[in-house]
Amino acid sequence: MRNAGDRLKFIKPVEPELVLEPPVSDDWFHEIKYDGFRTELIRDWAGVRAFTRNGHDWSKRYWPVVTAAEQLKAESFILDGEMIAPEPDGRPNFHAMHSRMTWNAELLAYVAFDILWLNDEDLRQRPAIERKEILWDLIKPAKGIIQYSAHVLGGGAEFYEAVEKMGLEGIVSKRQGSSYRSGPSDIWVKTKCWEYGEFDLLGIKREPGKETVGLMARDGKYAGPATIALTKAQRERLMARVRKGQPPAGVPTAVVGPMVEWVGPGMTARVRYLRGEAKLRHASVQDLRDDGT
Template sequence: MQRVAAKGRLKFISPQLPRLVEVPPVSHDWIHEIKYDGYRTQVIIDWDGARAYTKTGIDWTARYWPIVTAAETLGARDAIIDGEVIAPKADGSPDFHALRSAMAWNAERLAFVAFDLLHLNGKDLRPLPAVDRRAMLWDLIKPATGAIQFSQHVEGGGADFFKGVERMGLEGMVSKRRGAPYRSGESDAWLKIKCYEFSELELLGVKRVPGKPPMALMGQGGKYAGSAFITLPKQIRERLWKRVQAGREAPVGAPSVNGVEWLKPGLKARVKHLRGESKLRHASVKGIVED
């Protein structure tokens, strides 16, 4: 059923965004959560029912209908909940590659992991400390075992928490100042720390566009593995450009990409990338290995 715009409905609030850093904060002024690999989502509940919006405010209520249905049973007169939509595996960890398929064909598999509460029963909660908002969120959604779940946190011990996240093979973690208010946009009060690993991969080709960082197309076992930014010192980059063989045919399985200069076999690169992905994500070339 298509919803009709109505006066007085709660409006979408631009989300607070974490700033990417290399290491987690270590003071006890921070709380730490798992960074769920999914789609940032805002669920709004008011007299007109429940709705779900993407990070940029696009209405995805129809795609997330099981989550929206569950939200309407929470018992709040009105609320705005911030969280992440995931497709959980059997062990509860997010399966990013199954997410889009679940959205299209099996929405019942989706779960909304709630981690903040911006509004509740006529009150704007954004000025309150993060830990107070989260306590109110838990009271609203507990026991949080169905389509709407709760993002657990620990207080302090950021370094140890990150080690645990790495051991579990997760994407990363988010650290938040326990006493900070909620403010839209990127903020130092929220930090994200991602888990990476290094792999030695075949360098298939490069794409150079003026004004943009050059990209490397990588392969593994004769198959295309994804692309990575080339972040190398000037001297190494110049040696690499000399290996570029313009006009060489694309390797088998490589994507159809305009403007790629393919390389002859025999060149590998040491690539830093997010762990546990079927294709490279957030990847960068850190070194060249010549046979």
């Protein structure tokens, strides 16, 4: 129980579990996964503060959003959401985040998707869909620097397909009747969209009983692993390029081992991978091309 005069404390956010397909049950609702920085806005008797997903106070960096949140009609609240750098069409531009935080913070926007506390009431045990209604009542019309994460009930597969066609990162699905539970959880799941790209194949890793894995690079930098399901012709072509020796420059020592064989320059792979990840994740090689001599 809080004592009078105590400030509201940061609450560790829910961490959605990554899945490869969205839930299809009508027990779920679905939202766009915004590509930005997870941010918690807290208002109490001393004003509004903005915290990162790890609890660091970034109020000064997000001062325009903090100022806007001061205008919301509530004595106290805790909001969960994403700080984004929106383009004119509303799409988040993650690559613009750092420059806007430094030079143009007024061009940031906060997309709120949950409310954990309102006017001295802890809302975390309320159903997720009910918390969304409470959130909307607080921040509507939510068209300015503080925005609202709209949702759809059910129809996860169709919603995911629409988001993928829009070129967005993915979706987050939440159980309608779930409470808010901090940390890793399967009551919220995220489904990322697929991306396709060309990568240089540096080497292969073969272990008994496991899939062959290719070590990929892009623009001279190691990008991560991708599984390879080879036809016989592809396998013969690839094995002709395998060589002994030292790994190429820039390959992390952690991926170098006795099971790894290096491939001569000129092997290019078309890879399917999850959109919005720093390194290749759940990646698979779709095709191989030999541009070497």
